[in-house]
């Protein structure tokens with residue numbers, strides 16, 4: 256149906272006049288101005304630094320409750336050796352990772368030497384045809400045993416890792432392999448969902464929303480048969496959250 | 501999907517006798533229902549959150565034309581396409597056209613209740629496109645060619661033995677006794693499909709007007725698969741799913757997920773804004789959003805029923821409802837069961853056909869209490885009963901049969917003074933003689949048998965109270 260006609264029908268059903276002005280009610284955040292969003296966002300950014308320890312401590316607990324296997328590491332070197340152990344335990348032969356900055360300090364290449372695992376970045380480069388590269392990367396993700404990512408944020412309220420669309424971050428590194436490892440640095444943890452969506456709104460206002468966002472909170476699971484919980488239905492059944500700091 | 505809402509009495513009676521269904525319904529109550537109560541109690545300011553969620557929905561629905569225009573603008577700006585479908589047929593045709601233009605052979609589907617309204621799977625098959633449901637519960641009922649039993653857990657009525665038999669018959673797998681093995685088999689079967697599929701079809705739990713974003717809530721990851729693997733993604737949902745701002749999502753996600761399964765948050769919440777960007781590593785090249793009316797404007801137009809469009813399809817009212825918990829989801833005969841289904845199904849498919857549904861409630865109020873956006877379901881059910889019997893808003897659907905009208909006239913007459921009460925009760929005492937036993941009436945002849953098929957009825961005492969009082 257023509258969209259004008261469709262919307263006109265909705266308007267008629269509501270008994271509203273064409274061209275009526277709408278002021279967003281106070282219930283919706285739509286009523287907040289972009290200046291308000293900016294200053295909220297600034298306050299949030301200050302808050303996550305000021306309360307970094309507290310939020311990290313909460314996340315450690317809620318992530319376990321959400322089904323993550325959580326390791327709190329004091330340094331990047333400790334985190335790297337923890338990841339090395341996971342790769343060994345899983346007997347992984349193929350490990351993929353994203354291009355998150357948090358992973359650089361882990362020197363994954365050196366870390367995994369001697370584990371027998373082949374490590375590759377799931378990142379497009381500018382050297383050849385993108386479609387050809389995309390097909391090859393996809394095939395790698397289908398066959399990989401472990402996917403390692405950083406996060407853009409984590410959420411203390413819900414035990415969530417937040418992955419945003421950005422260059423070098425594939426949608427499927429954290430989805431197709433049966434094991435996912437998410438690395439969270441101190442200062443990345445938001446207290447609750449509300450702060451996340453305020454920051455997202457700010458990013459939208461800066462034209463920087465990206466094509467997707469994934470909130471990941473524990474393993475893939477289902478209780479569709481007899482209400483009994485099973486994990487690893489379509490996504491990873493084993494998920495690790497590695498907290499640094 | 502062909503509604504069978506006319507057959508509520510028969511379908512309900514069959515479910516009551518089905519031990520398997522009765523058993524699993526109990527599980528639903530002990531599981532989802534109790535988990536929801538615990539989750540809402542553990543959420544600080546749940547009540548405030550609930551009021552806020554309701555106010556957001558009320559504002560959006562009251563100004564839906566405005567927000568739909570915004571959705572069209574923003575989704576287009578993000579590189580997607582929006583299609584407004586006035587009914588199932590239009591929506592189905594659009595999906596098939598888009599699929600054909602891309603030469604789609606295999607479509608993977610995330611859970612979408614609206615696609616159930618459309619009977620989309622059968623229509624896709626007719627068009628030569630293989631649709632595969634990927635939510636475990638939906639996959640099971642697709643194999644069984646059934647409809648969802650529950651909006652959150654579509655196959656919750658089946659036992660693992662039944663699922664094993666079904667897999668054996670349809671997939672040729674050996675018998676399995678462990679639920680984890682059944683799930684692993686589904687994973688294997690569906691993994692192949694995810695890889696091969698040319699198109700992903702999903703629903704949308706929310707559509708954010710300001711940003712042109714669609715939000716999907718899943719636990720299995722099939723929603724992520726369907727929006728990441730194929731080259732084409734179509735999201736289909738009801739036009740009432742719109743929210744103004746992306747910042748409203750925090751509130752609505754909490755209300756939805758905690759009321760649905762009692763989790764703090766589901767394993768995955770995915771938001772999608774348009775197709776992939778040129779720098780993205782992967783994702784669909786094309787994104788379409790289909791917003792469906794299919795009778796919803798009738799609910800908009802009636803101020804007494806408008807709030808039914810605040811529903812976020814959490815399923816809490818089903819789990820809380822003493823009637824749903826006995827008759828189960830299939831008795832309601834269409835896509836939406838339970839208390840909210842008793843309003844929505846008749847209104848979307850035909851009020852007079854669904855005349856039994858508004859009566860499938862004891863009006864105890866458990867649904868209203870459970871609802872995270874405080875929808876006053878009992879009020880609307882009562883309103884629909886009134887409209888069916890003697891209201892003027894849906895004259896073509898008035899259904900009170902003549903017999904019923906006469907009965908109630910006589911009833912009124914019998915109670916109007918003491919003489920007529922004496923006469924009528926004396927008459928009734930006489931007539932009940934052949935049927936009453938030990939003070940109960942166990943079986944009445946038709947049409948009165950409707951009262952006694954599933955319950956007994958107290959008989960009139962042999963000596964009226966008035967007489968006993970005197971002596």
Ligand code: SF4
Nearest residue numbers: 811812814815817871
């Ligand atoms: S009516 Fe309320 S409780 Fe029932 S499904 Fe809708 S939102 Fe949930």
